[in-house]
Amino acid sequence: MKLVTAIIKPHKLDDVKTALESFGVQGMTVSEASGYGRQRGHTEVYRGAEYTVDLVPKVRLEVLVDDGDALDVVEILVKSAQTGRIGDGKVWTVPVEDVARVRTGERGLDAI
């Protein structure tokens, strides 16, 4: 099994979720993150003092998938999260040795 992690733009989450669902992915875990990279942050001004915020809001998505699906899921993530503008994010894949479903204690593929 693999763990595919994607960092995407927040407003693309809905599209990504829909794309994964149609592919058959039935679960995922989402969290808030901030990104630092080519995409620039923004500037705020309070009583004349300027603050440069260089972290950009992102969403992190984690999906556990069967080995065979990993590449497809990466494809789908890239396609559905793409806007073509700087800051669209990254997708990476890590090997997973063991998965368990807490509710039932099932292990491995059945647990996903």
Add this chain to the structure above:
Amino acid sequence: MKLVTAIIKPHKLDDVKTALESFGVQGMTVSEASGYGRQRGHTEVYRGAEYTVDLVPKVRLEVLVDDGDALDVVEILVKSAQTGRIGDGKVWTVPVEDVARVRTGERGLDAI
């Protein structure tokens, strides 16, 4: 070494923490997450417009463990986080190649 990651229901965190402690786990990292899966979200209504929120609040727990402890820790996590109802979450294990303690620079098992 292994990194065991668990997605659990927020109100089980205390039980999980206690169970890990009694096993001898001395550290962990916790963060907020939102889950998408079999468990359904909820509906809110504002001035008659209905909003379906399909992400469910979860907690993510990360524990670095010795190779030999990994299976036990997974067991403990599954047992202590279980309520038996849909949405109890997942536990997965990933291989770790290197660990360092920032304070001392120690590496490997000593760093956990």
Add this chain to the structure above:
Amino acid sequence: MKLVTAIIKPHKLDDVKTALESFGVQGMTVSEASGYGRQRGHTEVYRGAEYTVDLVPKVRLEVLVDDGDALDVVEILVKSAQTGRIGDGKVWTVPVEDVARVRTGERGLDAI
């Protein structure tokens, strides 16, 4: 490629970011976390009732790096995040099998 994850003290983030930048790391992903370990939490009192909060605020940093840079990046992280006091955090490294840049679909090293 490797994924280097660091748990650090929040107020060290700026130093760490600067150190990584000078080494040539051009991107990273940051998120909020809470740590549990040797470092103790704090106590709050509301109308005479005491609450012990044992989670300590931390920042989680994730950096994708080329295999060859992994060790250096760990070094830099340890050095720049160090205060020498309990609770400075951990750095761990996990193997990555695949990376994609969402904007372009590039894969592997080019995607970092």
Add this chain to the structure above:
Amino acid sequence: MDTGDTAWVLMSAALVLLMTPGLAFFYGGMVRSKSVLNMLMMSFVTIGIVSVLWTLFGFSVAFGAGGNGFMGDFGYVGLGEAMNQMTTVNGAVYKIPLLVFSMFQLMFAIITPALISGAIADRAKFLGWSVFVTLWTTIVYFPVAHWVFDFGDANGNHAGWLAKLGVQDFAGGTAVHINAGAAGLALAIVLGKRNGWPKAQFRPHNLPLVLLGAGLLWFGWFGFNAGSALGANGLAGLAFTNTMVCTATALLGWILVEKLRDGHPTSLGAASGAVAGLVAVTPACASIVPWAAVLLGLVAGAICALAVGLKYRLGFDDSLDVVGVHLVGGIVGCLYIGLFGTGRVAGAGGASADGVFYGGGFGLLGKQAIGAGSVLVYSFVITFVLGTVINKTIGFRLDPEDEETGVDLFEHAETGYELAGVGGGSAFHAAVSTSHRTEAAKGVSA
């Protein structure tokens, strides 16, 4: 008609209305974020319900001109008859229109049941609460207000029995605070403890909101107390002064106890102390001199700071300390009159009986005890019965899972906050599929 008196009572009525939202924020900030809206709603719906009852029959029951010692008659049903009269129902001829007096008193009838809601935070069914407010205000508040506040006509005919007895309660230590406090105790017992209490953790979710509530309460309370003079005069000035200094010292008294006992003076303590002082001075503000109000504040602040611990010892989950602050604070204020009440304030229009320390003997103290005790017992008993009946019939206590989900979501289908920062927030925005299922919205999709 005196336009100055009328202006002051109009303003005071508005100030006392503001106290109920103020209370809602004070309470709302203290609960967890998943209960804040329900806490606010319990106060807001009370404004709605009690205003209707008041117009229909409440003002009549409390102040109807031809009643007996226990309730008024029904001359003011619908308030139509009150439109063109001056205020003669309160023991003297006041130079303000009767409608203005009626509105001023309505605000008291609203905040009293609202105070009770703090005892049952996080776990009450909204329908149960709404029915409770309707019945409680009718059976408990309106009659008790008559007992205490209605001094009858200029000769004292038709006065309430406590008023006639000579119990001193200028602005509602018995009718409002002891009344609400005793009811809160009864309801906390009837509804039982919250899941996990006292082990689980119920930190206030928004302390600035608590302090906003306290600030609005303090501001509004000048209307409550100084407005009870029903005119802009020396008596109002005295009540205002005592209210100010007692509240200030109660704030200090509470945080001093905290500093000594817990090591830290807290902002929740400061807010709580201020409210405790306001409660204690409410009955007493027209009966004592300013330095006695300074002392009352210190005493009331310290006692209430200690009294909020009682619930752990006795095991009832009075969630936001209605007992520790309003019942205890109200009793302290009422009895204090028996000790420090003095005819020296009569020159400013205040009460004229002397308490123990002014050589008046124990007579006044005894009357004060009767006043406090009878309201306490009446309110506790009736509330216990009302609460039990409601809980057994339509239901008053939430189910445990729904309490776990959170009362805001379960009862109101709402979430208090959606505060995620710039952009970051949109993650979760976007993660929501909206469908407008209103009639109108159906029109769109059709």
Add this chain to the structure above:
Amino acid sequence: MDTGDTAWVLMSAALVLLMTPGLAFFYGGMVRSKSVLNMLMMSFVTIGIVSVLWTLFGFSVAFGAGGNGFMGDFGYVGLGEAMNQMTTVNGAVYKIPLLVFSMFQLMFAIITPALISGAIADRAKFLGWSVFVTLWTTIVYFPVAHWVFDFGDANGNHAGWLAKLGVQDFAGGTAVHINAGAAGLALAIVLGKRNGWPKAQFRPHNLPLVLLGAGLLWFGWFGFNAGSALGANGLAGLAFTNTMVCTATALLGWILVEKLRDGHPTSLGAASGAVAGLVAVTPACASIVPWAAVLLGLVAGAICALAVGLKYRLGFDDSLDVVGVHLVGGIVGCLYIGLFGTGRVAGAGGASADGVFYGGGFGLLGKQAIGAGSVLVYSFVITFVLGTVINKTIGFRLDPEDEETGVDLFEHAETGYELAGVGGGSAFHAAVSTSHRTEAAKGVSA
């Protein structure tokens, strides 16, 4: 001069000023967290702009003593001439200084354009809004206020044409609410829908803030309505009473509809219902008896609860329901006078014509319809033209990407909240490199 009347109107003016921040919070809590500051700023800048216009010429256009049916003359430019006069410009000699009347009326001129801002949440350029407020207040509000509120001298000379006609609008159902509601509709159409509306999700980001706003509005509205008596008297008492009970029942009416239709009474519904009741009773509070105000509240609360769905059916993005609450609520209140208005309130200083249900025939109802209709049409047409011209010239609607970024950041370079908990927050604090680029700051680095 009557000091009591003056005290009440001074206080009322302050209360009405407070309504505009109150409105800002009511609106500000309803938008997403990335637009809250802009929502507040639209109200605050309106206070700034309209105060200047009022001093320069607004008071003259609205109440200048020697005008005609459509506008006043220019006798009060700069307000200097008003300094030592009493109030004679409003159909009678009021025993309050003219400056006090002028300030009271200024607050109405401020809140009316501020109300409009709710229709265009999240997407208006701040410069466009500022220019719009300047022009709209000048061309629409000042004249309309003259039409409705200026009863001329004691003989009715120079009165506004609607006032002269006998349209009853005690505190601004036409001049304020229908006026703002019609303008909101026009602007919502001119600026168009928000990105993604109605599919995307626009949950209120801070409901306690909404309820704070509603609480302050309710409090301030006593100044608005009872203050419109221009004295502390029986009429003020009647207006106060009707305001209180109508608001209370409208709150109940709205959440009853929600309970029946959606299954849950909501806190947003309670706040919205209260505001709908306040709107509806504004024109009517000196024309009806208290039980009729109870009924008006129920009707207005329920109708407005249904009316906010209209926008989905008709497809205009009136973001915060200025139409559903202010236009609809204002029309309900105005016409209600034609039905339930009664000379029975004349004894308390109220209006004296009877409506349909009091045997007065359809005459009053007809006048009310003329009043409502003429203001609605005038406001809608002029606003549509003004909005279009501004949008085509300096720009009024934000670009889509800037709307996505958020209007707070784009227009004001600010973020509403930075709330991360203890220490946790510093993560992101530390992640920021600050540079003070002010002139002064440059001095430091130099």
Add this chain to the structure above:
Amino acid sequence: MDTGDTAWVLMSAALVLLMTPGLAFFYGGMVRSKSVLNMLMMSFVTIGIVSVLWTLFGFSVAFGAGGNGFMGDFGYVGLGEAMNQMTTVNGAVYKIPLLVFSMFQLMFAIITPALISGAIADRAKFLGWSVFVTLWTTIVYFPVAHWVFDFGDANGNHAGWLAKLGVQDFAGGTAVHINAGAAGLALAIVLGKRNGWPKAQFRPHNLPLVLLGAGLLWFGWFGFNAGSALGANGLAGLAFTNTMVCTATALLGWILVEKLRDGHPTSLGAASGAVAGLVAVTPACASIVPWAAVLLGLVAGAICALAVGLKYRLGFDDSLDVVGVHLVGGIVGCLYIGLFGTGRVAGAGGASADGVFYGGGFGLLGKQAIGAGSVLVYSFVITFVLGTVINKTIGFRLDPEDEETGVDLFEHAETGYELAGVGGGSAFHAAVSTSHRTEAAKGVSA
């Protein structure tokens, strides 16, 4: 006694009390979330402390009837003697009870030290602050209030020396704002810079809270300024008018500077501008005509917007700009009277001397400069000494690590917010093991 005048001053006293919580929110929203409670507490404890001092001896020192030019006598200790008197201590016989005047003035004595707290945000020990407030109010505020506000008896006997000299300061430009501003400067220097200032980032954590504070300040300030007429009359109307229009234009003036200098008008700027306008018009509101108030606002708003940059150039960490807003704004307002003050307002009860631009020569300007300068110097010097002594003895400045932890947690053992969304929040709720260590709680576990 005049009930109308009394009603207005009672109400004004309540309004000015509300300003201190208002200030607390204005300041509290500007600091980081880990300091918000301490910021609020500095204001709230000031209310407690100063009220006690006032009752004990403060009112006597400031307005004791038989004093000299520098302080009053001790006739009003305990306020008991004030109970049955009318107000004769302020240069004329005012038809309001002396207690009402005393309460009105108490609120000024409270807010002045509270204003200072903004200069030392994030880093003051709470005990140090409490001791400082006690000493500063006693040694600085009470005497200075006598100098400026006590016009003595009807013949001017026992008047304060600045009042006698003819310095015009209607509502406290010198005694309140210059006084607090100079003290803020001194304390900011004594306590030193915050960790990391000016490089580190100190963004406001809750701007809606700042705007709430500004709104309440504006509302309350009508009591401050128009209430200083001590009656409901033409003078109150003039003061109200000038307060309104000056504040409005100062808001505009500040955001115009921002638009031109930084490119964006901000909500913090609007709030700050409004406060700057309120400060500047405080001394001047009974001395100038409305159009001059419009101009004063523009000038004060713009100057203060520039002045807040001074601290970067000069290197003192006046965290929330007490100097830039209150000291600078106060000086602008005081001197402006020397230029635009005019006897034309005497008809409305205003001051009668003419300033430079009304042909009065430089006499008035000179007096204004003496008033401003003497208060500035006295306050700065004494504060510097007091602050240094406190810091060297019981400690005033937090240790760096405790400042890093956050003053809320370190000094008050509290956290401002616990806002995590529905359920999500419980993660961290559950992660907390609670133990009730109160006496009472010990009873439970035993």
